[in-house]
Amino acid sequence: MSDPVRERWEAAGAGWRRRADRVQTIGMPVSAWMIDRVRLQPGQEVLELAAGPGDTGFMAAELVQPGGSLISSDAVESMLDIARERAAAQGIENVTFKPLELEWIDLETASVDAALCRWGIMFLSDPGAAMREMRRVLRPGGRVALAVWDEPEVNPWATVPTRALVELGHTDPPDPTAPGMFSMSEPGRLQALLEEGGFTEIEVEAIDVTADRDVLEVYLDETTDLSVPFAEVRERLASEEWPAVVERVRELTVPFAQSDGTLRMPGRALGAAASA
Numbered sequence: 001m002s003d004p005v006r007e008r009w010e011a012a013g014a015g016w017r018r019r020a021d022r023v024q025t026i027g028m029p030v031s032a033w034m035i036d037r038v039r040l041q042p043g044q045e046v047l048e049l050a051a052g053p054g055d056t057g058f059m060a061a062e063l064v065q066p067g068g069s070l071i072s073s074d075a076v077e078s079m080l081d082i083a084r085e086r087a088a089a090q091g092i093e094n095v096t097f098k099p100l101e102l103e104w105i106d107l108e109t110a111s112v113d114a115a116l117c118r119w120g121i122m123f124l125s126d127p128g129a130a131m132r133e134m135r136r137v138l139r140p141g142g143r144v145a146l147a148v149w150d151e152p153e154v155n156p157w158a159t160v161p162t163r164a165l166v167e168l169g170h171t172d173p174p175d176p177t178a179p180g181m182f183s184m185s186e187p188g189r190l191q192a193l194l195e196e197g198g199f200t201e202i203e204v205e206a207i208d209v210t211a212d213r214d215v216l217e218v219y220l221d222e223t224t225d226l227s228v229p230f231a232e233v234r235e236r237l238a239s240e241e242w243p244a245v246v247e248r249v250r251e252l253t254v255p256f257a258q259s260d261g262t263l264r265m266p267g268r269a270l271g272a273a274a275s276a
Contacts, residue, residue: 008228013078015225020053020082022222026211027118030269031056033207034116034145035063037273043067044113047137049102049130050074050120054083057116061092071112073100102130110139118147119269121193122184131197138276144199148184150206150268155182156256157211157265161223161230164248170241171233190272199274207271213263216250 016023034056040046040063048057051072061070072087072095074080080097087095100106102117103126115134121127134144152159158181165171174180184190194202213219224231237245256265 009076010078012228024055030147033271037145038114038143046114047071047112049117056118070095073098105133107137113142115144122148131193135198142276145273147269147271151185154268160252194274201275204272207269209267211265
């Protein structure tokens, strides 16, 4: 992970701590899909990469007891701190925390039975290297489960705030070729990366999620906490410019507004699983 990217994620730590429960709720269908596909058994060793708050790995930690353990890892210390706090609060003891890079995993070859990575590889400049590394650290027959976000068009919960900023001239459109939230959404991309990484028994499946928000203002505050690029633009806006952003987001979210003023916004991830 390059230094600018790492610095952005370090800066996001406080916001992710505040919103960790929301991230867990929204991501639960994805985490459940991943856990089901790695076919865990008691006594196994599980590695979670780019763990963030650690929710997917913590689900795995329970299933590998007795005798099994979890390595919860992230390249960003502030995210590891959040995972440590949440593990302690949930009473999860069969877990160790380790700073690890996705593109160079500092573990021995064939040392884990399963690898998990939810919403991590799309931020890499070399996702192929991460695939090869995951294949290397897995024991023969070990399982990997990944998740990325599907195309922007099916994830309005994530794209609407940035669209408003772009339309009002406050930022440039995202570069679709650069590492980022939707860089793995191209049809066939995950399949090809896993094949090139040496995996077999590959399956890729769309997973629907629902991102409910209480009211528009809560939606924008959560976006500010979880998206550093959005927060950076919001911080430099003049006070008189922000109301126009709020109004434009309000207009764009009309199709998702419920009768009680809440928002129900659809989303879709792509899950991928394979054998080493």
